[in-house]
């Protein structure tokens with residue numbers, strides 16, 4: 001059996017409030033790089049000091065490492081918004097109720113968007129803000145990053161095949177890695193290529209434009225609250241449609257996985273497409289998507 005580097009790292013040392021695993025963040029970043037305009041690509045390649053095709057994917061997980069450093073501890077709450085709703089009967093996100101005094105992913109998207117737009121930002125401020133945005137626009141599309149219950153599902157013990165883990169972790173990592181059958185940058189690029197095709201000519205073609213509805217670069221809070229609300233709705237419909245008890249200590253690698261996978265694919269596609277449009281708006285003030 002192939003053992004994920006992420007999983008090993010996790011069980012050995014780290015606290016468990018995480019984001020999409022590396023595979024998810026990198027897939028989303030590659031989708032975005034497939035859709036940004038060439039002007040946007042040039043701009044962000046310069047900001048990030050990397051002219052390879054992996055200029056976004058290569059920095060997509062930096063924020064998950066940074067938050068465990070002493071310099072980066074402050075950024076830990078920026079990876080989620082703890083919706084205090086009541087799944088599965090009621091899902092909703094409220095900025096004033098849920099963002100919290102130490103910040104949240106919605107406030108962070110606002111903050112780093114405004115740093116990108118501020119002409120007095122230094123090169124290193126821009127570099128950091130770009131890395132944060134590539135990551136946080138991924139995080140906000142993981143339904144359990146928009147949920148307070150049981151620490152976003154971190155405290156709900158489940159099994160995935162023979163692995164004992166938790167509900168949050170299977171959404172971040174086990175389910176995406178099962179589908180891709182790996183977790184390398186090349187696996188992410190391959191998955192992104194497929195989802196890019198689905199957006200351009202396939203299953204998502206007719207809905208992609210609707211994913212950008214309500215997006216307003218002058219109002220990052222309203223824009224990202226729309227994304228959070230959209231993601232949080234899947235907590236009620238797909239993540240725990242019958243509540244927690246049927247999931248506890250249950251192997252979710254069968255039917256549960258089969259039902260979850262289309263939502264994971266859709267959320268990756270939306271995240272990548274929205275990230276592309278957001279980066280276009282930052283770099284050029286417009287997007288052709």
Ligand SMILES: *[C@@H]1O[C@H](CO)[C@@H](O)[C@H](O)[C@H]1NC(C)=O
Nearest residue numbers: 049050052054055057058059
């Ligand atoms: C650009 O990013 C890729 C992917 O992370 C990395 O392999 C490469 O070394 C980077 N290039 C530079 C000049 O940093």
Ligand SMILES: *[C@@H]1O[C@H](CO)[C@@H](O)[C@H](O)[C@H]1NC(C)=O
Nearest residue numbers: 074103107108111112115128
């Ligand atoms: C905005 O970003 C800066 C730089 O990372 C950080 O010091 C500050 O705490 C952030 N503020 C908010 C409200 O997120």
Ligand SMILES: *[C@@H]1O[C@H](CO)[C@@H](O)[C@H](O)[C@H]1NC(C)=O
Nearest residue numbers: 179180187190191192194195
């Ligand atoms: C990509 O699409 C091909 C052809 O449909 C399929 O065989 C492959 O499994 C897909 N790979 C990923 C990672 O989605």
Ligand SMILES: *[C@@H]1O[C@H](CO)[C@@H](O)[C@H](O)[C@H]1NC(C)=O
Nearest residue numbers: 214215216217218219220222
């Ligand atoms: C975008 O947000 C700004 C700032 O809140 C607002 O003034 C403007 O009307 C919004 N534009 C649209 C199209 O909603």
Ligand SMILES: [Zn+2]
Nearest residue numbers: 018019079139
């Ligand atoms: Zn994260």
